[in-house]
Amino acid sequence: MKTWDISTLDLRPHAPQILSSTDDARAIVIAIPAGESMQDHQVHERAWVTVIEGDVQIATAAGEQITGSSGLLVEFDPRERHAVHAHTDARILLLLTPWPGTGHPGALTVEAKAHARQQAAEHVAMATHEHVRRLLVVADAAVADVDELPPPVRAQIDAAAEVYVVTPSLPGRLAWLATQVNASRHAADERLDTTLGQMQSLGATASGITGDDSTLTAFSDAVTAFAPDHILIALRSSEHANWQEHGLIEQVRERFGLPLTTYAVDPQGHVAPSSTDHRTS
Secondary structure (H helix, E strand, O other): OOOOOHHHOOOOEOOOEEEEEOOOOEEEEEEEOOOOEEEEEOOOOEEEEEEEEOOEEEEEOOOOEEEEOOOOEEEEOOOOOEEEEEOOOEEEEEEEEOOOOOOOHHHOOHHHHHHHHHHHHHHHHHHOOOOOOEEEEEEOOOOOOHHHOOHHHHHHHHHOOEEEEEEEOOOOOOOOOHHHHHHHHHHHHHHHHHHHHHHHHOOOOEEEEEEOOOHHHHHHHHHHHHOOOEEEEEEEHHHHHHHHHOOHHHHHHHHHOOOEEEEEEOOOOOEOHHHOEEEOO
């Protein structure tokens, strides 16, 4: 048995915390400061939103809305768009099932990935002629606060019509130990929810997934599923040299032929301005 006292968890605003994640369901708790919102979004799974504390207003894209406080439970169909606005400081519990849901990139079959890869190729060919803003964010690190994001990065996020976040699971040299792999996967899950919360706090329409342990496979799956026209990579500063040494950034650029922006984040979540690199080809 596992238990949580959700009312006393130490939460950062707009930084979802995963309580439990299995093949059956995922449980997430989110803190929303008074006057702020979880922007209009959708998920692939059936979703139940429970208000743990605070006063909130929940609205759907169809115009339905309800105001409530602690004890309110709202159910959403898969892909049903909705938004949550906090009238007072609030925290909500989100249950998603099954996990991942049908249509989620993590649930794609080999055949579906092949079909999506063809669509991605067609989209890339069209992207040079159309101003479609689909931004793929590969987050090997997360900033401490959105104010840390360099201006070129903020500009990419602000311009994007849709953002898709992938957090690669990158275990170290002892990855053959199950505990190391599990710890790495858990860290990637937390990094995903932090990054998604930050994107949504900026008003971006964002979704995402924890990627494959192999970095290039994580990139390939994301490009296949999402068909972006720009890639944004957040690197851990301590690992930046490793990425350069192994030529992974150049491999990504050459393999996918997409504009690429990178920046490095130190262990405190700060970005060095000189670390930002933006290339269009």
